[in-house]
Amino acid sequence: MNLRLALALAILGPVALAALLAPQIADLVGHDPAAVDLMQRYAPPSAAHPLGTDELGRDVLMRLVFGARVSLAVGLAAALAAAAIGTAIGLVSGYFGGRTDAVLMRVTDAVLSLPVLPVLIVLAAVDPAKLGLPAGDGGGLARIAAIVAAFGWPTVARLVRAATLALRARDFVRAAGALGAGPLRIMAVHILPNCTAPILVATALAVGGTILFESVLSFLGLGIQPPVPSWGNMLTGAQETIWQAPWLALWPGLAILATVASINLVADALQERADPRLTRR
Amino acid sequence: MIRYAGARAFQGLVVLLAASFAIYMLLGLMPGDPVDLMASGNPDITPDDVRRLRELHGLDRPLAARYADWLVALLQGDLGYSRIFNKPVLATVAPYLANTAALMLVAFALALAVGLPLGLAAASRRGGFLDGAINGFAFLSAATPTFWLALLLIVVFAVVLGWLPASALPPPGEDGLAARAAGLILPVATLATVSAGEYARHMRAAASEALAQDWVRTARAKGASEFRVLSGHVLRNALVPVATVAALGFGSLFSGALVTETVFAYPGMGKLIYDAIMGSDFNLALACLLAASTLVIVANFAADMVYAVLDPRIGFGGAR
């Protein structure tokens, strides 16, 4: 295991752990991230508050930890959703070929050619009630994840389709077909398990991207709504008081940077393992 | 080749049509209409005013009918009027488009100019310190939130050091070429940093693959200098996947510019689209979104063309 990967995991490990155990950590340290303490606004870093406090006197470190929970949850959920959709479409497209393939690939291209951020803004601003969907609760996490996933699936679809095309011609797949297995069975049992490598890589790459998108949306005020903390919306308010309390802007940004970079490193490592052509002999 | 281009153009048009319909409907699903926004800020507007304004702006007609009208007008070359600016859409968009184009082109050129050589250098010294450093930079820059970097740059270079202006567009009267260039430095740096890392990474991967080929070993054995090896066939082969990424990246620079433009107060397309969407200015929003989509489609097409030209093994129809 090389240095880069080790470093990435060294960063991701604590972040993931923090995200999973956030409530327990809060109990342990004794700071409630939602506790408003107006006497302690914008306090600089101290023993009690290692990273200082924000505009409501809330402990920044605790909010970062809970923000990790939210940002990672949304990022993972969105990436998994994108992977699921993309895999399904890629499999169907690659396996059936012909008209189905052509139509699905055109749809994929169409989604890819939309300018991402503007359409994300429109989607985030749409009122779900008009579509008959329930309004968002608890900050709108599920909605944001769904919206971001809607842009992540084409890449996965393409990768899976390429893999499916290659596998379809292989003997064991043809044999299965000759033995009378239906398309669904072939796709699920024979092709899908052999696609795990590209799917995994694509998903890993997507997580980084979705975290960044969520942060931009939250920064614009269209993503996760306060008081639910996310790294993106912690940055929104920090802008205005950037000279009075610069650490408020520094830490969420660094958190995003470190986490996304680490995730991409891990994805890269996965890709190298899956595709050893690239490593020097 | 012509047939292929024709087929792609046709597909592109279909995509644009579908996108325009979807976006028009989505915009219509946004709650409240522009008249409500006007009324909420102005206590003097009476309910009668609201009714009258809504009818004047055609907001009381069904959405599908309004879309049909818009489409028909578009086919006749009329993009309509922007409700927010009370001007023809084209006249409204032109200066903003020019600003964004300037920003994007310079940022794109800079990102390529920095990213490609770095990627090559990293690939040729794989495993060494330089490689590690460049790789690290690439990962970090691709993971940086744009708006955060923009704020940091403003704080450091405009406020603390005072070297560069904090906003990108100098006011009229002081907008000589030097001032305009100075204003663009920080936003370009912001955009280019994030892209350069990505190009460097892809270049490094592609160049590594090319360098592992047999003929490179042969060329080296024959005594060719490292520079010749790199700049000759390696570059040509490595450019293929990089061209694809670059073309796709050009299209996405459009989106990335939105936040940068906001922070640097640069009146560009990103900001215009945001305002148009938030203000429910259908004509303006659709025109901008279609412009952006067209740009991306053209960029993809260009990427595929470059791909086919640089690598004659791949016929038209592309390897997807």
Added chain:
Amino acid sequence: MRAFAALALLLGLMQAGPAATQARDTLTIGITQFPSTLHPMIDSMAAKSYVLHMARRPLTTWDKDWKLVCLMCVDLPTFENGGARRVTLPDGREGAEVTFRIHPDAKWGDGRPVTAADAILAWDVGRHPRSGVASGEAYRRILNVEARDAKTVVFTNERVTFSYNDFSQFEFLPDHVERARFEADPETYRRRTAFDTEPGNPALANGPYRVTQVQPGAAIVLEQNPHWHGAKPHFRRIVVRVIENTAALEANLLSGSIDYVAGELGFTLDQALALEKRQAARFDFVYVPSLLYEHIDLNLDLAALKDVRVRRALLHALDREALVRQLFEGKQPVARSFVNPRDASFSPDTPAYAFDLPRAQALLVEAGYDRVVDSVRQNAAGERLSFDFGTTAGNRIRETVQQVLQSQWRRAGIEARIRNEPARVFFGESLRQRRFQMAMYAWFSAPESVPRTTLHSESIPTEANGWAGQNQPGIRNADMDAAIDALERELDPGRRKAIWARVQRIYAEEAWVLPLYYRSDPFAIPKWLAGIEPTGHQYYSTLRVEHWRPR
């Protein structure tokens, strides 16, 4: 590498450091919004008023002491001085005829005098149903405009109200430029108006400055208007730069590319308070309470909120003084009602709700919410005191306030679930269609503005009336209705004060709306700049821009 060398060369060529303000004949002002149209009557926008009032003056205005004064007229017509008189209209109603004499030296920027014809054009455009003017009703209430001579205008209002001579929203349109454009096709006039097609036309200005250049989305440049009839301004040139991101706005101010950030349209309060701690040597900080009344509407359709004891308990449970002190350093005064303390109609006897947690709890118990489950009060039927609490998303200060209020209410056993929405959803649907439970937002009202659309029972938005009206809580109170009707008709100042006092008392006692505070505009005025007089209402300080000068 070559790219870096080029960059270094460029940096070397530039002058380092912020632009030195030597001659100080140019003032650069920063604001946070770009006016999308420069026509004074189409679309109302704060940024537009701010900028245009340097170049154009309405007929009258309210000054910083909240008194009505003349701007383009010679003196204010009143019933007492004969400038206004009652007339009987053809249909038998009583109307008011108000005569204004336009200042004899008032001229447009091209030298042509401002005449009654310009007023008549404004009226024609304003009342035309398809001209696109936002507040057309106000123009339609004027039945007739007549030119007695070139400089005398006679308005006939359709009824006699106390605001008979308040023409602060009335702006002249240059007849010799715009009449032809309007008459060619009124319906598309707003697209052909010279204000947007030729913004630099000097004939469009009648104030101390005129617009010379517009950089779309970024800046507006104004220069002195030689034909201005009032005091000569000092600054030869004013550049208004638009930077919507307030952090970037501050950066521009600190780096010197902006001289002054408009108090009315600039920093947030938090930002100004933070800036004051660091830059008190460079700027004088003035915090002026404005007419923006931040409050919480309660939806009176909800069973729990129908009970006045619950509403009063909601108020008593809040420590608004502490909130204002700690969040705003006391710069945004706590409100008792929608009437601003500086307004002449303010009544100091209006009941105030002090922070009193025991009293709040007692009231809730009295209303039947006597059991506490999971720290939320319930009544015998198991109904929990739990409400959706919404405001506009993306507004830091509001979100902060929400969280403070939420935690204060929690102590009384009241649960407030924060549910924010983007402004367009909030105003466009939730508020308008009364789909809210508790909604926090602000109104902007003119001095002495009668609350018909907000408190009268006729003004409740319903599906039947197309969701018209702004009485979102759903207030139905006969006393209040009667008082509002009386207010519109009563002209005697003494009796008006009494009616206003009654209105405020009912408002406070019933607590249909929870008053929070009045928002303040922070003015960060550079120490070298004198003459800026914040007004605290929507007739901004730029109406006296000719008095701004270096010390």
